[in-house]
Amino acid sequence: MTPPPFPARLPLLLAFDLDGTLIRDGGTELPDATAQALARLRGLGVKFAIVTGRDTPPRSVREGVQPDAVATNNGGRVEVGTELLAQAEFSLEDLQAVLAHELEGARLVLFTPETLYVDLPAGVGPEPWMLARGYRPLAEAPQEGIVKAGFYHPEVAALARRLRESHPHLVLTGAQNPYPHFLTVTPTGAHKAAALVQIAGALDVPMENVVAFGDSDNDEVMLEVAGYAVQVGTLPLLARHADHQLPGHEALGEYLNGIAAVLEGK
Template identity: 30%
Template sequence: MHRPRLVALDVDGTVLDPETQTVSTGVREAVRRVVDAGGHVIVATGRSMLGTLPILDELGLHSGAALCSNGAVRVDAATRETVAVETFDPAPVHERLSALLPGSNFAAEQVGTGSLVTGWFPEALLHGPQRPADVDELVGRRVPRLIAHWAGHTPDEATEVLAGVHLPTCTYTIDHYAAWVTVVPEGVTKGAALEKLRTELGVAVEDTFAAGDGDNDIQMLEWAGHSVAMGQAPDPVRAAAAEVTDTVAEDGLVMALDRWLRLSRP
């Protein structure tokens, strides 16, 4: 077994229980054991920078990097400042999604300050200040992330409507908890961002670990030397992983991390 030198962790549904909106003591302690063993722990999430920083605090991560907005935004975990931001033109994407998902609320991320929104979003889902904007203002500048929330519809409905749809110059994923479409620049995924980081750190592929539960985690799970899907993950996510652990409510991440640490010891 190889040592867990780079450990990439999704947040919602993996580190944090969406039902209770908490990070368990077990998860915090398991992450600390990885750090103490010399591993780089990287939070890789669809959340914005503002939604990610409190998670870094909860986990006690004060060095290295965090990958936010599905990899479009990289943050220095020590300084809490952005290191790199990738953006796209949201205007054609908004036009297309507005037609396909009528009645959706949209949010355009403003890195480090909040979001421009066409309608109010639940605070537990869209972190940071929300500023109402008309469509012209919403799409008037390049953004790292655009969200469409098709309230009153299911993720399966959104998936059916968007099947085979290509959004110009973008990559999109659909949440499995709500009809929530996250759009980022084309080619940007958690897996692609982690590969850049892995190369910079000089970590071997065999020494990488990733855990997640959502559609936006699939490329990350396929990238990792060892990958774990959470027990509540849908079938496509489970199929992308080397193993499936217990659910987030059952501290499945703790089991997976401790097992890998135990087996990797000489």
């Protein structure tokens, strides 16, 4: 697959969402074709960034991509190489507003860089990823250092509407397709567009030489600011920002090989 016109020059930064874009939703492994294409591009001097809503990428994905930068928590925490470039945290007032929710029986997870703090309703067990990471009760959560909140409930859209009215400076994603029962709240300025701009600046790549790949609503702002935007999947919300569209993450390896071929002049 030969991609349509895009910044076929160095320096070039490819920025990838994780779930549904670089790997299957909820997965932990890079498809072989994607890993091979990334290695080919890396050999040509292309730079990579992972920009994800997760609080940490799977180790196997990080090892396969060998990213130059990683932004987690929807862009709230940004690392370039081994340097922590930025970390957004809730103020006490904003955290209290997030905790004062009206969703009876909701699962709530607060994230610090080191620990998960979880509120599970009676009779509801933890998700496998919570068990894998390890977690503590919500009652033990500190009042400082919280970088993300996640709600699981069928009516998260109502909470999202209320928070947008009362605290419009907070960043809300989800509560709509493809994640209608999941809402993520991050502090002021903690979104993927801000993270991508910081990463590009730190890596000395002009924004017109940045290609962003994403599949869901939290990727919209990232696709909007990138010099070239590739939508993975068919979410209507992203279509107006996309310069190119891939049917799913399985098609990414072939597309990346097309980019490598253009850079090699083949």
